[in-house]
Amino acid sequence: MIAAFEGWNDACQAATNVIRHLVDRYDAREIRHISCDGYYDYQVSRPMLCRALGTPRIIWPQTTFYEIALSPTRRVYAQIAPEPNYRWREYCRQSLHIADEFDVDRIVTLGSMFANCPHTRPLPVDVSHDLECEDPSEGYTGPVGIPTVLDDMAREQSFDTTSMWASIPQYTGNDDCPKATLALLRRLGEELDFDFDAGDLEASASAWEAKASMMLRCSDQLADYVHHLERDWDAAEEARRATQGDPEQAERLVREAEDFLKNL
Incomplete structure (x- = not known):
């Protein structure tokens, strides 16, 4: 259920x-x-x-x-x-x-x-x-x-x-x-x-994403914030791919990437 x-x-x-x-x-x-x-x-x-x-x-x-x-x-x-x-x-x-x-x-x-x-x-x-x-x-x-x-x-x-x-x-x-x-x-x-x-749903999801992207063109501050989130997401994803089968190493790399990005 x-x-x-x-x-x-x-x-x-x-x-x-x-x-x-x-x-x-x-x-x-x-x-x-x-x-x-x-x-x-x-x-x-x-x-x-x-x-x-x-x-x-x-x-x-x-x-x-x-x-x-x-x-x-x-x-x-x-x-x-x-x-x-x-x-x-x-x-x-x-x-x-x-x-x-x-x-x-x-x-x-x-x-x-x-x-x-x-x-x-x-x-x-x-x-x-x-x-x-x-x-x-x-x-x-x-x-x-x-x-x-x-x-x-x-x-x-x-x-x-x-x-x-x-x-x-x-x-x-x-x-x-x-x-x-x-x-x-x-x-x-x-x-x-x-x-x-x-x-x-796929067409609606694409339209929703396009609408959200349009918001970024109206606000440099929001665009910078989203770019920061993208860097975090990409770094975490790269760490997961590089350490498949080794969760402890993946978690360590994710933390290191997050700490690095915070200090940019």
């Missing part, structure tokens, strides 16, 4: 747009919902007024589960929702009960965050399995969102778990980032051993 949540965990809607893309491109049907009652602060996740055939209708925040047929013999499930405001543990228990009902054995959570990375290079996607690190001193520590809580509770209930986070340049603003959505989709395909249909 692939899960993504709007809000704090979803910079530029890159993660939830993966779910929307799959629902649009494949044969998908709604199979379950979790009611909004008791989980949301409506001053934060406000209900929406919609008009269908001239009739006004209030749409309340809710969780939707989909069954998505990728092929005649392959299907996945997906969960999409605004991040709840209250009762996270109960919400995750309810989510995992639905996953168990459909014999799901693996939970894949998607997220996206702003970071110091250049839009002109491949956007990083960090992947972790079962929330565990070989070195306890490595890995993120700090505030977490509902995807991490869902991962943790899923692991306790013997689900396999995978967490995937795309990084988005913080200088590009809050509009949709199709390049990050495409990066998540491709990495998800590698994890699931499936070649997803990218649809118009």
Whole structure:
């Protein structure tokens, strides 16, 4: 089951747009919902007024589960929702009960965050399995969102778990980032051993990148900042290529390159 949540965990809607893309491109049907009652602060996740055939209708925040047929013999499930405001543990228990009902054995959570990375290079996607690190001193520590809580509770209930986070340049603003959505989709395909249909995401990603490059022409300061990020990215990538199979040497070279660039 692939899960993504709007809000704090979803910079530029890159993660939830993966779910929307799959629902649009494949044969998908709604199979379950979790009611909004008791989980949301409506001053934060406000209900929406919609008009269908001239009739006004209030749409309340809710969780939707989909069954998505990728092929005649392959299907996945997906969960999409605004991040709840209250009762996270109960919400995750309810989510995992639905996953168990459909014999799901693996939970894949998607997220996206702003970071110091250049839009002109491949956007990083960090992947972790079962929330565990070989070195306890490595890995993120700090505030977490509902995807991490869902991962943790899923692991306790013997689900396999995978967490995937795309990084988005913080200088590009809050509009949709199709390049990050495409990066998540491709990495998800590698994890699931499936070649997803990218649809118009590649063209949208190219247009997004061109728009971001145009911003640099309007600001020498921003252009200098991005060029610095590019040098960092290129140095780190060169170090990784030069030391494949030797992670300790790669990490040492990356640190040396970063220290050198800071002193330029």
